[in-house]
Amino acid sequence: MARGKKSGLKIAIIGGGSSYTPEIVEGFILRYDRLPVRELWLVDIEAGRRKLEIVGELAKRMVAKSGLPIEVHLTLDRRQAIEGADFVSTQLRVGLLEARKWDERLPNLHGVIGQETTGPGGMMKAMRTIPVLLDIAKDIEELSPHAWLLNFTNPAGMVTEALNRYSGVRSIGLCNAPIGLQKWLSKKYDTPASRIFTEFVGLNHLHWVTRVEVDGVDRLPELLDKREEYSGKNVPATEWDPDFLRSLGGLPSYYLKYFYMRDAMLAEQLESLKSNGTRAEVVKRVEDELFELYADPGLQEKPKQLEQRGGAYYSEAAVNLMESLHNDLRDIQTINVRNGKTLDFLPEDAGIEVNCVITGQGPIALPVSRVPEQAKGLIAAVKTYERLTIEAAVTGDRDIALQAMVSHPLVPSVTVAKKLLGEMLEKNKPYLPAFHRS
Template sequence: MRDALKIAIIGGGSSYTPEIVEGFILRYAQLPVRELWFVDVEEGKHKLEIVGNLAKRMIEKSGLPIEVHLTLDRRKAIENADFVSTQMRVGLLEARKWDEHIPNKYGVIGQETTGPGGMMKALRTIPLLLDICKDIEELSPNAWLLNFTNPAGMVTEAIHKYSKVKSIGLCNAPIGLHKWLMNKYDAAPEQIYTEFVGLNHLHWVTRAEIRGDDKLAELLDRKEEYSGKNVPASEWDADFLRSLQALPSYYLKYFYMTDIMLDEQLVSLKENGTRSEVVKRVEDELFKLYQDPDLQEKPKQLEKRGGAYYSEAAVNLMDSIYNDKRDIQTLNVMNDNIIDFLPKDACIEVNCVITAGGPIPVGLTKVPEHIKGLIHAVKTYERLTIEAAVTGSKDLVLQALVHHPLVPSVAVAKMLMEEMLEKNKAYLPAFFK
């Protein structure tokens, strides 16, 4: 790899962009970024210019020789890139609003990556990502694609299945948990080891060791948790948590506490609107701040978004690949034989050793029997959804919805399918030939 890197960020007009710019500034000594290309679509041009100008001010303040380019020409950004990072939202926050609202209408969890809402996001996103992969294959075949676009596991699996691009899926939840443990136990990153088992937004931590001491029982006993800004912090049942023998991702509340979470969503919907409408208000505030010509750093308010530490996860990964660091990170990668009851080409979320040749998944020491069924059921739904996104098959959409644990019946699945596909017609040409 070269000693003057070119990095393309697709979805550069995102409110998260200052995070990743800060990451590149802080890591410059290890990761010599020379060109930073931010690319967006016409609808995102206004935001790209605002956030891009803030990025330029941040770089200028740092005094580093990093060139910042803003463009709507995706191919120009991708050409000869060493790393391509995706942080897109097809349909913007307006599409997310309906992903959350329509399921709620039918008494189903409405969430942007979990359940029917996550399915619609996947159907909109996968075809576009595969299109981007064609450009990468042609213009920068040796580049690494780091996919942060949700639902990250499904998108990454689709890329592995239908393109030749070297792709890794990323999520901020594992690094967020580590930050929480560092703070809780006053521990350095290298003093913490956690074993993750499962899928993106459907993982369990089966080992949590601080300075070599197993703290899992203590963490489960105290009912303490790391939670994201985008998931309400309802408390777990103490008996259930202890008997689970693993620390569940906060997204698992949608499966284990469906009634409570749905009630919270419906109350929140009445009082504040959907989560996407709350995020829109946060984003409006952020972009107002970003326009201030005197602002030269990432504002504190960015932490109100659900993707805290995302840039750290992305920049960590680039640094480790570039420098062949052989450290351990939790990523979305192909299963091979790591989880023996899933297909080899299924995408899973597990610990990996990061080398210059990419991530090598680490074998698991514990997979509790009682979590296998849920992993298998959700993976079945994910694989059906990926095929539906590629083929435009309504039959596969129906089967995926019916087999999702949060959808109660065929009748509800059919109503959800018809209304949600119709609402997304502009983004789903394959379904409306």
């Protein structure tokens, strides 16, 4: 990364009008001595212009307060932002929160879990998103072939696998759940994160933590026995069954509640739908409040309310990853990468979420010490659905899309799958033209 070493880094954030942007700007300011950003380009589309201007002006005020020589550029010209970039980070939402609302609502109307990254909702989000990310990847290949593409756009695992399979860009997927767990453990045991080792096994939003060592002491049995858990703002806190958890062999991702506790989670969703609307509608209210705060010309820092969004800490994960790639730190981070031979029951080009050593040349997946036998079937089933969804997104083939929908463990029957697919494709007509050609 010679360019960055000499003159400072150019970083492009695609989806720069996101409510998360102040967090990543704060990260660049705090890490400036190790990650010398000279140009920060915040990119959005016409529909996001107003948010880009509000959050972009806040970013400029934050940088001005810091006194650092970081140039902040706001643009709707993606190619201008990407050209010569060292890092491109994607945090976009195709169809905005309105599309997410239907991802959640339509499955609920058929008695199925409605969630933006899991089940039928996650499938629609993936199919809207993958073609857009592959288009961005073409620009990167042409204008900045040595850049790293760090993808936080959900469903991060599927999107990253599609990038690795269908583009030549150096891409890595990341999620806020692993760093959130590290922070939770650090607080719980009053121990620096550097003294805690966790081993993740599985897929994005479908992982099991099979080792938790704090200062060299194995804490996993204790965590499983006490049912103490780290959860996200976007997943209801419903307790695990104690016998099930103790015998599971790994601390499950909170997203696994949708699979292991489907009845309770669906009941909570249907109740919430009546009282508060979908999660998308709740998030819309939080975002509206955030952007009111951001628009205050006196605000010069990231507001505390940002932590109410489900993706808190993602930007810290993104900045950690950039710093490690830039400086060849060779530390361990949990990210989404190509499987290779790490999980021998999945295809080599499958995307997985595991611990990796982060070098200047990219991540190296670490061997996993143990995969619980009882997790393998669910991992394989969801991976089948993911690969079919990726193929449907790339080809626009309804038959493949139907097979993807039927393959998902949360979809109860072919009848429900056909109804849902028809309704959801119709609702997504503006974003999925390939499925509506005669």
